[in-house]
Amino acid sequence: MEPSYQPNRFRRKAVQVEEAQRKIIELVRLGESEVVRLEDAFGRRLACDVHAANDMPHFRRSGMDGFAVQAEATAGASPESPVTLEVIENIPCGSRPAKAVNGKTASRIMTGAMVPDGADAVIMLEMTETFERDGKTFISIKKEILAGQNVAPIGVEVTTGELILEKGAKINAGEAALLAAFGIGELSVFKRPRVAIFSTGSELLDIHSPLEPGKIRNSNTYMLAMLVRDAGGIPQLHESIPDDAELAMRRISAAMAASDFVITTGGVSVGDYDIMADIFDAWDGTMLFNKVTMRPGSPTTAGMWKEKFLFALSGNPGACFVGFELFVRPVLWGMQGKMEVTPPKATAFLGEDFQKVNAYHRFVRGKSYVENGRLLVKQTGPDRSSLMLSIKDSDCLIVIPPGGSGTSAGELVDIIKLGWAE
Numbered sequence: 118m119e120p121s122y123q124p125n126r127f128r129r130k131a132v133q134v135e136e137a138q139r140k141i142i143e144l145v146r147l148g149e150s151e152v153v154r155l156e157d158a159f160g161r162r163l164a165c166d167v168h169a170a171n172d173m174p175h176f177r178r179s180g181m182d183g184f185a186v187q188a189e190a191t192a193g194a195s196p197e198s199p200v201t202l203e204v205i206e207n208i209p210c211g212s213r214p215a216k217a218v219n220g221k222t223a224s225r226i227m228t229g230a231m232v233p234d235g236a237d238a239v240i241m242l243e244m245t246e247t248f249e250r251d252g253k254t255f256i257s258i259k260k261e262i263l264a265g266q267n268v269a270p271i272g273v274e275v276t277t278g279e280l281i282l283e284k285g286a287k288i289n290a291g292e293a294a295l296l297a298a299f300g301i302g303e304l305s306v307f308k309r310p311r312v313a314i315f316s317t318g319s320e321l322l323d324i325h326s327p328l329e330p331g332k333i334r335n336s337n338t339y340m341l342a343m344l345v346r347d348a349g350g351i352p353q354l355h356e357s358i359p360d361d362a363e364l365a366m367r368r369i370s371a372a373m374a375a376s377d378f379v380i381t382t383g384g385v386s387v388g389d390y391d392i393m394a395d396i397f398d399a400w401d402g403t404m405l406f407n408k409v410t411m412r413p414g415s416p417t418t419a420g421m422w423k424e425k426f427l428f429a430l431s432g433n434p435g436a437c438f439v440g441f442e443l444f445v446r447p448v449l450w451g452m453q454g455k456m457e458v459t460p461p462k463a464t465a466f467l468g469e470d471f472q473k474v475n476a477y478h479r480f481v482r483g484k485s486y487v488e489n490g491r492l493l494v495k496q497t498g499p500d501r502s503s504l505m506l507s508i509k510d511s512d513c514l515i516v517i518p519p520g521g522s523g524t525s526a527g528e529l530v531d532i533i534k535l536g537w538a539e
């Protein structure tokens with residue numbers, strides 16, 4: 118297809134970032150679910166709520182190695198008048214006590230073992246003296262102990278029926294520990310969305326190719342592949358597409374069928390070979406927006422075709438990165454049931470001046486740090502859309518509002534935490 122005049126390319130109505138996010142989020146549908154083994158569930162998101170099937174602990178559990186006693190029996194115990202109790206049983210972990218304790222007896226007990234009937238406290242081994250008399254074992258106690266001490270009551274951590282994990286929760290170490298404790302070895306999680314990734318541009322070389330004048334290696338595809346993975350998706354890497362709208366249309370349509378959605382990079386601006394506008398003009402899908410009041414990434418474009426998203430991110434690496442975080446990550450999170458789909462926001466004090474006149478909101482790659490108990494943030498490198506060096510060092514995007522001559526050091530700014538710093 119020859120480059121030609123296309124109305125969409127030049128006349129674009131810019132939407133605010135929140136508006137663009139809203140347009141996307143209201144179209145996101147939950148993905149399908151599948152059952153995986155707990156050991157394979159790292160990073161996956163639960164497809165249903167999980168309730169406790171039992172109390173935790175489900176028996177009165179000793180918190181110390183020592184002796185299970187009736188606290189009342191130790192009343193008045195002191196070095197001058199120690200209390201003596203007969204030891205009637207030894208209770209290792211995992212066994213069931215056979216005998217009840219009364220005001221004159223105690224049972225040797227280990228950390229994690231079941232507290233016997235009658236006992237309401239466990240006294241630490243170090244606080245007792247053991248001695249034998251007439252073939253029997255006794256302990257002497259020189260200090261009072263309170264009822265409940267070193268005994269975890271039934272259900273103190275979780276009670277039966279309690280909601281322990283919500284649908285959409287990401288399985289990490291803490292979640293895995295809980296699921297294992299409740300005997301959940303297989304769980305229903307959302308399928309990982311399959312995301313087709315295309316870079317467009319006749320200047321793009323395969324990463325194995327030597328450099329040639331005017332050409333660069335395709336880095337966006339690999340950056341996006343990592344971001345897709347980080348957000349729980351399966352990246353499907355496609356060969357890059359030269360600036361040929363018809364070819365791009367064919368390849369993108371074919372990939373749509375075999376994926377949950379498609380991301381392209383490059384060719385979204387107003388250059389002669391910026392083919393994505395041609396595609397959005399020619400296709401039978403819906404365009405959601407083709408310009409956003411943001412820098413970098415103002416020409417970011419998104420559409421829907423047969424209930425599948427097509428994200429046309431800018432080719433500039435910095436803009437591509439920001440476009441993913443603001444618009445693509447929410448879709449991946451939403452499809453996997455995460456409650457809050459937009460990257461979390463916070464505020465921080467700007468660590469150095471950002472003096473640039475801004476027509477649009479600017480999303481500056483930044484790194485947050487704590488100084489004198491305050492959260493500060495600094496940019497990780499020169500803020501230019503074409504630069505990629507600073508991406509790896511960033512943990513947030515600093516939001517610089519439009520107007521004026523920028524923002525000064527010490528001013529409070531919004532920051533958006535990057536998904537990969539989640």
Ligand SMILES: Nc1nc2c(c(=O)[nH]1)N[C@H]1C(S)=C(S)[C@@H](COP(=O)(O)OP(=O)(O)OC[C@H]3O[C@@H](n4cnc5c(N)ncnc54)[C@H](O)[C@@H]3O)O[C@H]1N2
Nearest residue numbers: 316318335336337338383384385386391414431432433436
């Ligand atoms: N006259 C105007 N020119 C430009 C405007 C404008 O409003 N009017 N907008 C500028 C802004 S802002 C951006 S951002 C870029 C957007 O460019 P495109 O998204 O069309 O991307 P390309 O033109 O294809 O490439 C831009 C740049 O990025 C490099 N690139 C592309 N793909 C990759 C890749 N896979 N890996 C690494 N680098 C890539 C490409 O070689 C270019 O250098 O337009 C401005 N222009």
Ligand code: MOO
Nearest residue numbers: 413414415436502
């Ligand atoms: O909007 Mo462009 O992404 O600034 O350079």
Ligand SMILES: [Mg+2]
Nearest residue numbers: 384386388391
């Ligand atoms: Mg361009």
